[in-house]
Amino acid sequence: MKSSVITFPGSNCDRDMDVALKKFGFKNKMVWHDDTELPTSDLIVLPGGFSYGDYLRCGSMASKSKIMKSVINFANSGGMVMGICNGFQILVETGLVPGVLLRNKYLEFICKNIFVKINNKTNNYFNNIKNDVLEFHIAHNEGNYFCTKDQLKEIEDNEQVAINYCDENGKIEEQFNPNGSIKNIAGIFNKEKNVLGMMPHPERMIDNCLSGEDGSIFFNNLINNLK
Amino acid sequence: MIVNEKVAIDHGLKKDEYAKICELLKRTPNITELGIFSAMWNEHCSYKSSRLHLKKLPTKGKKVIQGPGENAGVIDIEDNDAIVFKIESHNHPSFIEPYQGAATGVGGIMRDVFTMGARPIANLNSIHFGSPQHKKTKNLLRGVVHGIGGYGNCMGVPTVAGQTSFDSSYNGNILVNAMTLGLVKKDKIFYSKAAGLNKPVIYVGSKTGRDGIHGASMASASFDDKIEEKKPTVQVGDPFTEKLLLEACLELMAGDSIIAIQDMGAAGLTSSSIEMASKGNLGIEINLNKVPCRETKMTPYEIMLSESQERMLIVLENGKEKQAKKIFDKWNLDFAVIGKTTNSKKIQLYFDDEMVADIPVNTLVENSPMYDRKWKKAKLPKKNKIKKEDLKNFKIIDVLKKVLANPNICSKEWIWQQYDHTVMGDTIQKPGGDAGVVRVHGTNKAVAASVDSSAVYCWAHPLTGGKQVVCESFRNLIAVGAKPIAITNCLNFGSPENEDNMGEFVECVQGIGEASEYLKFPVVSGNVSFYNQTKDEGIKPTPAIGGVGLIKDYNKMITMDFKEIDNVVLVIGKTEGHLDQSLFARNILDEKNGPPPEINLFNEKNNGETLLKIIENNLIKSAHDVSLGGIITAVAKMCIKSKKGISLKKPKYLINEMEYFFGEDQGRYIIEVGKNDLKKVTDILNKNAVHFDELGTIIENELYIDDKTKVTIDELISSNTRWLTDYMRN
Numbered sequence: 001m002k003s004s005v006i007t008f009p010g011s012n013c014d015r016d017m018d019v020a021l022k023k024f025g026f027k028n029k030m031v032w033h034d035d036t037e038l039p040t041s042d043l044i045v046l047p048g049g050f051s052y053g054d055y056l057r058c059g060s061m062a063s064k065s066k067i068m069k070s071v072i073n074f075a076n077s078g079g080m081v082m083g084i085c086n087g088f089q090i091l092v093e094t095g096l097v098p099g100v101l102l103r104n105k106y107l108e109f110i111c112k113n114i115f116v117k118i119n120n121k122t123n124n125y126f127n128n129i130k131n132d133v134l135e136f137h138i139a140h141n142e143g144n145y146f147c148t149k150d151q152l153k154e155i156e157d158n159e160q161v162a163i164n165y166c167d168e169n170g171k172i173e174e175q176f177n178p179n180g181s182i183k184n185i186a187g188i189f190n191k192e193k194n195v196l197g198m199m200p201h202p203e204r205m206i207d208n209c210l211s212g213e214d215g216s217i218f219f220n221n222l223i224n225n226l227k
Numbered sequence: 228m229i230v231n232e233k234v235a236i237d238h239g240l241k242k243d244e245y246a247k248i249c250e251l252l253k254r255t256p257n258i259t260e261l262g263i264f265s266a267m268w269n270e271h272c273s274y275k276s277s278r279l280h281l282k283k284l285p286t287k288g289k290k291v292i293q294g295p296g297e298n299a300g301v302i303d304i305e306d307n308d309a310i311v312f313k314i315e316s317h318n319h320p321s322f323i324e325p326y327q328g329a330a331t332g333v334g335g336i337m338r339d340v341f342t343m344g345a346r347p348i349a350n351l352n353s354i355h356f357g358s359p360q361h362k363k364t365k366n367l368l369r370g371v372v373h374g375i376g377g378y379g380n381c382m383g384v385p386t387v388a389g390q391t392s393f394d395s396s397y398n399g400n401i402l403v404n405a406m407t408l409g410l411v412k413k414d415k416i417f418y419s420k421a422a423g424l425n426k427p428v429i430y431v432g433s434k435t436g437r438d439g440i441h442g443a444s445m446a447s448a449s450f451d452d453k454i455e456e457k458k459p460t461v462q463v464g465d466p467f468t469e470k471l472l473l474e475a476c477l478e479l480m481a482g483d484s485i486i487a488i489q490d491m492g493a494a495g496l497t498s499s500s501i502e503m504a505s506k507g508n509l510g511i512e513i514n515l516n517k518v519p520c521r522e523t524k525m526t527p528y529e530i531m532l533s534e535s536q537e538r539m540l541i542v543l544e545n546g547k548e549k550q551a552k553k554i555f556d557k558w559n560l561d562f563a564v565i566g567k568t569t570n571s572k573k574i575q576l577y578f579d580d581e582m583v584a585d586i587p588v589n590t591l592v593e594n595s596p597m598y599d600r601k602w603k604k605a606k607l608p609k610k611n612k613i614k615k616e617d618l619k620n621f622k623i624i625d626v627l628k629k630v631l632a633n634p635n636i637c638s639k640e641w642i643w644q645q646y647d648h649t650v651m652g653d654t655i656q657k658p659g660g661d662a663g664v665v666r667v668h669g670t671n672k673a674v675a676a677s678v679d680s681s682a683v684y685c686w687a688h689p690l691t692g693g694k695q696v697v698c699e700s701f702r703n704l705i706a707v708g709a710k711p712i713a714i715t716n717c718l719n720f721g722s723p724e725n726e727d728n729m730g731e732f733v734e735c736v737q738g739i740g741e742a743s744e745y746l747k748f749p750v751v752s753g754n755v756s757f758y759n760q761t762k763d764e765g766i767k768p769t770p771a772i773g774g775v776g777l778i779k780d781y782n783k784m785i786t787m788d789f790k791e792i793d794n795v796v797l798v799i800g801k802t803e804g805h806l807d808q809s810l811f812a813r814n815i816l817d818e819k820n821g822p823p824p825e826i827n828l829f830n831e832k833n834n835g836e837t838l839l840k841i842i843e844n845n846l847i848k849s850a851h852d853v854s855l856g857g858i859i860t861a862v863a864k865m866c867i868k869s870k871k872g873i874s875l876k877k878p879k880y881l882i883n884e885m886e887y888f889f890g891e892d893q894g895r896y897i898i899e900v901g902k903n904d905l906k907k908v909t910d911i912l913n914k915n916a917v918h919f920d921e922l923g924t925i926i927e928n929e930l931y932i933d934d935k936t937k938v939t940i941d942e943l944i945s946s947n948t949r950w951l952t953d954y955m956r957n
C-alpha cells in the first residue's frame with residue numbers, strides 16, 4: 001500500500017506520521033506543499049503541526065497551497081484523505097469536511113490522552129476494528145468542533161460523525177469533552193466517508209513505551225482494509 | 228548625536244568604562260560604536276562580574292566534547308551521537324511582557340542548539356513566580372506558560388520536564404529559564420569560529436526590525452518604577468519563522484559549505500559578528516545597507532542593536548552562495564551576503580558608502596571589563612530548636628494533605644498539559660516524573676533530563692545550597708535509571724554590586740563546583756542572570772541546574788509509579804530528620820531559620836551509583852528521589868501516580884515521627900522491590916555500605932500507618948491536583 005504525507009511549511013508531525021505509516025507496512029512518500037502532482041497513493045495524509053504558523057486562521061493558508069488542488073481532486077474522485085489535528089483544520093478550510101474548529105474551551109492548549117468512541121464502522125478507516133473505544137492522544141489549541149444546527153443535522157443524518165470523546169467505557173458525556181466540541185465530536189467524515197478529519201494523533205500511540213498502543217490497532221486495521 | 232560621558236552613562240556604561248573605551252580607541256566613539264560597546268560590555272554579554280568565579284567550575288570530562296564558550300555544551304552519548312544542550316534565562320523580558328518574554332526565551336535557546344547542527348529533541352524550563360496572593364502572579368504565570376507553549380509547540384519540540392515555584396522574593400522579578408537538548412552526529416557539529424579571508428558573511432532568517440533594541444542592557448539593570456516604559460526592549464517572537472529557519476539551517480548543514488555559524492541572540496548582529504571574528508582572530512566588514520530590514524530608515528545604530536528574533540549569521544565557503552540561497556528561498560527566508568571576513572582584526576561597518584564603525588575586535592572582547600566584586604561570606608545558621616512537644620500537636624495525615632496541596636509541591640499538570648510533550652514520538656517519560664526522558668530516535672538509547680533549583684536552601688546557606696542543587700539533579704537522573712553525564716547552569720541572582728548578593732553568587736558557584744567535581748558531573752554550558760531585583764531587594768539566590776544523563780537501553784528506564792501489590796518499599800540513604808528549611812518547617816511551623824540539610828558528597832555518589840547498579844540488574848520496579856516534603860511526600864506521590872496504596876512502618880530509631888516523615892535529609896531515594904528480589908537488592912546495598920530502611924509494603928488504595936493514621940489515595944490525589952487548576956481558573 002502506498003501513502004503520501006504532505007509537508008507544509010510549519011508541519012511538525014510529518015515525520016511522526018511517516019514513521020507510523022512505515023511501521024505498519026505503508027510505502028510512504030513525503031510530498032512538498034509547493035509540488036503540484038501527487039505520487040500514486042492509496043492514502044493521503046495531512047499531518048499535524050502549525051502550517052503557515054496558524055496565521056490568519058489554522059489551516060486556511062495551507063488549504064490554498066499548490067498541492068491541495070490535487071488533494072481535493074483526489075478526494076473528490078473517491079481517494080482516501082486523512083487529516084490529523086492541523087490536517088483536520090486544513091480539511092475544514094477546504095470544505096472537504098463540514099464545520100469549523102474553534103479555540104479550546106478554556107483557551108488553553110491541551111496535550112493528553114483521551115478516549116474516543118467509534119461512531120461509524122461502515123468505512124475504510126474503522127471497518128473490521130474490534131474495539132469500540134480507543135485511547136488516543138490529543139495536542140491542540142483549536143480543536144473545539146463547531147457547526148450550525150442544520151449542518152449538525154445533516155452530519156448526523158449522513159452518519160458523518162467518526163469519533164466522539166468519551167470515557168474508557170465509551171460513555172459520551174460533557175465531562176469527557178476536553179475542548180468544548182459540539183456533541184463531543186473528535187472526528188468527522190465527508191458524506192462519502194473517504195475523507196476523515198480528526199483531532200487525535202494515532203501516530204503518537206504506536207508503542208507501549210509511548211502514550212499507549214491503540215494507534216497501532218488503528219493503523220493495522222487501516223492497512224488491512226486498504227489491501 | 229554627540230557622544231559624551233552622559234550619553235555613555237545613559238547606555239548603562241560606568242564613567243571609568245567610558246574612559247577606557249576612549250583610551251582603547253584613542254578617540255571618542257561615535258554613537259554606533261558607543262552602542263556596540265554598551266551591548267558588548269554589559270553584564271549579560273560580558274560576564275564582567277562573574278567571569279572570575281565561573282573559571283573555577285569543572286568543565287572537563289571524558290564525555291565532554293564542548294564545554295562553555297560556544298553556543299551550547301556538547302556531550303558524547305556514544306555511537307557517534309552527541310547531545311547539545313544549554314539553559315538560558317529570560318527573566319526581565321518575561322516580567323515586562325510575559326508571553327513574548329517567555330516565548331523568545333524558548334526560541335533563543337533552541338537557536339543556540341540548532342546553530343551547532345543539532346535538531347532540538349527536548350525542551351525544559353524552570354519558572355519562578357511571586358506569592359500566589361500577589362496581584363501580578365496569576366497573569367504572569369498564565370502569560371509565561373502560554374508563551375513557552377506557544378513557541379515550543381509550534382516548533383514541534385516536546386517540552387518534557389520542568390520546575391515551577393512560588394516565593395514572595397520573586398514578586399517583582401520572576402524567573403524564566405529555558406533549556407533545550409539537541410541531537411547531532413559527533414562529526415557534524417558546527418562552531419562559531421570564523422576562518423579564512425574574504426569569505427562571504429551571510430545573513431539569514433527574519434528581517435531586522437526595531438524590536439528588542441538594548442534588550443541585553445535592560446537585562447543588565449535592576450527594575451525600578453518605570454519598567455512599563457521598557458516594553459519596547461522586549462523582543463517579539465515568531466515560532467513559525469524559527470521552524471523554517473531550523474529546517475533550512477539543518478538542510479544547509481547536511482552539506483559542507485558552512486565555515487562558521489552563530490545565532491543572533493542578545494545584542495543581535497553586534498555580538499554574533501564580533502564573536503565569530505574574535506574566535507577566528509579575524510576582522511569582519513559589513514555593509515549595513517545589505518541587511519534585510521523590516522522597517523524603513525533604520526539607522527546603523529538600530530540595525531546593530533536590534534534583537535529581532537529568528538536570525539543567523541553564517542560564514543560560507545566561497546562559491547557556495549548560490550547553492551545556499553536556494554535552500555533559504557525554498558523556505559521563504561531572507562538570505563543576504565552582507566559582508567566578508569578580513570585580516571584587519573577589526574569590525575568595520577559601512578552605511579551609505581561611509582564607514583560608520585571601526586573597532587578592533589579585541590577591545591570589545593578581551594579588553595572588556597572584568598570585576599572582582601566585593602562579597603560577603605555567609606555563616607552557617609545555627610540549628611533551630613524545634614520543640615518535640617510542638618510537633619505533637621500535628622497529625623501526620625493533615626500535614627501531609629497540606630504539604631501535597633502546597634503550591635511548591637502540588638501537581639503542575641495545569642502547566643505541562645499546555646505544552647506539547649509527545650510530539651516527535653519519542654517521549655517515554657512525560658512531565659511529572661523525576662526527569663523527562665526521550666528516546667534517541669531509531670536507537671535503543673534514551674536521554675534523560677531534569678532541571679532543579681532550591682532557592683530556599685541557597686538562601687539559608689549558599690555553599691550548601693549550591694551543592695544540593697547539583698546533587699538533586701544527579702538524583703533525579705538516577706531515579707529514572709540514567710547515568711548522569713553533565714550539567715548546564717542558569718545562575719539567577721540579585722545585584723553583583725551588593726556584597727550580600729555577590730556573596731550568594733560566589734558561594735553558590737563554589738558549591739556547584741565542589742559537587743560537580745566530586746560527582747564527575749561537569750558544567751558544559753550556562754548563563755548568568757544578575758540584577759534580578761526590584762529597587763534594592765534581590766531575589767532569593769536561584770541557581771537552576773539542568774542535568775542530562777544517558778539510558779543505554781530504554782527498556783530499563785524506571786518510573787515513579789508503584790507497580791505491584793505486596794512489593795516491598797525501601798528508602799535508600801540515612802534519615803536523620805532534618806527539619807530546618809524543610810517545607811514542613813517553613814510552611815506549617817512558620818519557622819524560617821536554621822541551616823539547610825547537610826550534603827555528604829560521598830554518600831550522594833555512593834548511594835546513587837549503587838542504585839544504578841541495582842537498576843542495571845533489573846532489580847527494582849519503581850523509584851523516586853526524596854526531596855521537598857520528605858519521605859512521606861515522596862511515597863504519597865508514588866501512590867498518587869499509580870493509584871496504589873502503601874502500609875508504612877513507624878521509624879525504628881529515636882526520631883520523632885514528624886521529623887522522620889517530613890525531614891529533608893539528602894541523598895535518599897524510595898525504591899520498590901519485588902519480594903523475590905529483596906535479598907539480592909539488600910545484599911548489593913550492604914556490600915556497598917549504603918544505608919537503607921524498610922519503609923513498608925504496597926497495598927490497595929490507602930496510605931496506612933495505623934488505624935488512626937490513614938487516608939485514601941483518592942483524597943491525596945484531590946489534595947495534590949486541585950490547587951493549581953482552581954487557582955488559575957477562579
